[in-house]
Amino acid sequence: MxxxxxxxxxxxxxxxxxxxxxxxxxxxxxxxxxxxxxxxxxxxxxxxxxxxxxxxxxxxxxxxxxxxxxxxxxxxxxxxxxxxxxxxxxxxxxxxxxVSQEVRQERQEKESLLLVNDFARKWFEDQLYNTEEGKSIGLSYFKSRGFRRDVMEKFGLGYAPLQRDAFFKAAVAAGYKEEQLEKLGLVRNKRDFFFDRVMFTIHNLGGKPIAFAGRILKKDVKAPKYVNSPETEVYHKSDVLYGLHQARRSVRKLDNVYMVEGYTDVISLHQHGIENVVATSGTSLTPGQARLIKRQTENVTLLYDGDKAGIKAALRGVDVLLVEGLNVRVVILPDGEDPDSYMQSVGTTAFGDYLEKQRQDFLFFKADLLLEEAGNDVAARTDAIRSIGATLALVDDPLKRAGYLQQFSGRLQIEESLLVSLVNQSIADRRKQAQKEQEREARRQQRRGREDQRSAEPKGRGNRTPPPPPAAGEEDQWAGLVEPSWGDEDVPPMPPPELEDLSAEEPPQTLPDLPLLGHSHQEQHLVYLLIRDGHKMYDPEKNMSIAAFLTANVADVLGDFDHELYRKVVSLVTDYVRQHKSGPDANWYLHHPEGAIQELAQTATVSPYTYSPNWKEKYGLHLSQKPPEENQRLAAEIFLRVFRMEKIDRKVKENVLKIKELAVAGEESRLKKFLKLQSRLVEMRKQLASELGTVVITK
CATH class of the missing domain: 3.90.580.10 (Zinc finger, CHC2-type domain)
Structure with missing residues (x-):
């Protein structure tokens, strides 16, 4: 004690x-x-x-x-x-x-699983270094791979002997219970699960042994090359990366992690000075592993074999990494080589140079690979472009995605607007699939809830089922354009009749409501203004808050928001203003029942004011008096005018495309209506430009 x-x-x-x-x-x-x-x-x-x-x-x-x-x-x-x-x-x-024997036994019971694994690690190591069988078979194998003793001990390498109950007898003799051994998958029916194999210890981030992998050395046998510990209370394979415990300091220092397939690849690279390396253990990456990486670094370099299987392995895991917002690069080794063999072949210096020179952005690597395979086959090239668009859709960061779209449109020799449409469609398809999965999971939970209540509740009590999942997101159409009312009305004005009629017959095309696309940065800034300053006064004489001013003047364009969360926040604040005649303070967001809104509020309350990228260059944006945090009214007015200008600009561009389409099709009646709408949009843009005050329009 x-x-x-x-x-x-x-x-x-x-x-x-x-x-x-x-x-x-x-x-x-x-x-x-x-x-x-x-x-x-x-x-x-x-x-x-x-x-x-x-x-x-x-x-x-x-x-x-x-x-x-x-x-x-x-x-x-x-x-x-x-x-x-x-x-x-x-x-x-x-x-x-x-401590007494009873206290010791109680402690062993509480810490049983990790203690048994630690005992197993030590036992396997003892078999490797201190038995004739271990030294002649296991140690010889590791030495043939060039592994040093200090590195072997650092990674917990060992040997499981041929005798099928050697470990079982040793563990029981040491006081460990048979049920504990079976629970960890070390023993089955008093027989060792690992035998006649070299052993690799799998650690958690804290360095505790949580599982094992055994590699067979005999050739031409039907047994699998590797066997692993089963899932247990201390080992969840989808949330573990081999070698991360040993690599994490180097990963954070270098802000990059190399990802390989095998245990020996990790150990070999580590021994030669490349310590920021982990392994997926030959399986596809999981979301849990991707999140584990992101807590250490945002930069991942996939390092795989040069054969087709290696390239396919690289392609297979990237979607998970991109969804988590990681920057992914790839290095493909020469054909027939793996990281361990190539390191041994060329040496540490040449290997490091190869990694630096051959490393490339994964999205460009995938595009070049697919286009090369497609050649001049139009159908194959079309499929390749669709696949690239689907991968681009996984990039959440709006600036990063915009950069990719610009470069890929030239690389693929297609219009950027077409590529944007492909990306939008991919995200919409993914959202629909996710919605279906949520609905299926909700139905399963409802069934389980009803079954549990039948068994737990007295007869006569009604069943309470979880609320139905939210409806699938639909594309919100343009809600109508009106001249901006700069805080004169408490309720958003309705769109003019002629625009309502036009929308009813032929809604102008808009981009779908997608996360972090298009104007998401501007919408984020709007939400930040609401969180930080929404409760403050815009016009004391009218008792109008910043939130009331902002929400009233974006209500008619709310349906054209690109980011679902930001649109939802603005809608919630609009309802709050109608009920309380003022905006909520930051605590309302920080304690909101939805975690996403809480996280947004956390970021908003500590992030500095930043206008959308290129606004300064595009509009000459500047504040002539105090900074935004000290002059909320001026900041809100400037932002709101530019925000509406951006929305109208995009509508003008979309309407021009529609006009061209109708002109080519010869649809005169519909063409006149869209020409009328275009005239009104341009008129509104001019009016906004004249009201922008401290903003100078440069185009």
């Missing part, structure tokens, strides 16, 4: 930024630090570390505490184990009192 004095020394010594930093890539923000929460899936950082108070807090899922609590929650450690972990971390010597 650890003495109270030792516990207090550990708690006083441990620093939250050090402990969390071993698991999460943290960035400084003012006096605090932020990162992606390791306890739940998120793309926008809401996990905060406060060094001065030595605590952490996630405003997305609510987890919080000190260094000990962090380890207990993340690594599923008991309090004593968390203290021991921290003592090792800071090289502190713990004083422990003698």
């Amino acid at each position: 650890i003495t109270e004095e030792s516990v207090r020394e550990v708690i006083d010594t441990a620093r939250i930024e050090d402990v969390v930093g071993d698991f999460v890539n943290l960035r400084r923000r003012g006096q605090n630090m932020i990162g992606l929460c390791p306890f739940h899936n998120e793309k926008t950082p809401s996990f905060n570390v406060n060094p001065s108070r030595n605590i952490y807090k996630c405003f997305g899922c609510g987890e919080g505490g000190d260094p000990v609590k962090f380890l207990m929650t993340l690594e599923q450690l008991s309090f004593p184990d968390a203290i021991r972990w921290l003592a090792d971390r800071y090289n502190l010597k713990l004083e422990e009192k003698e």
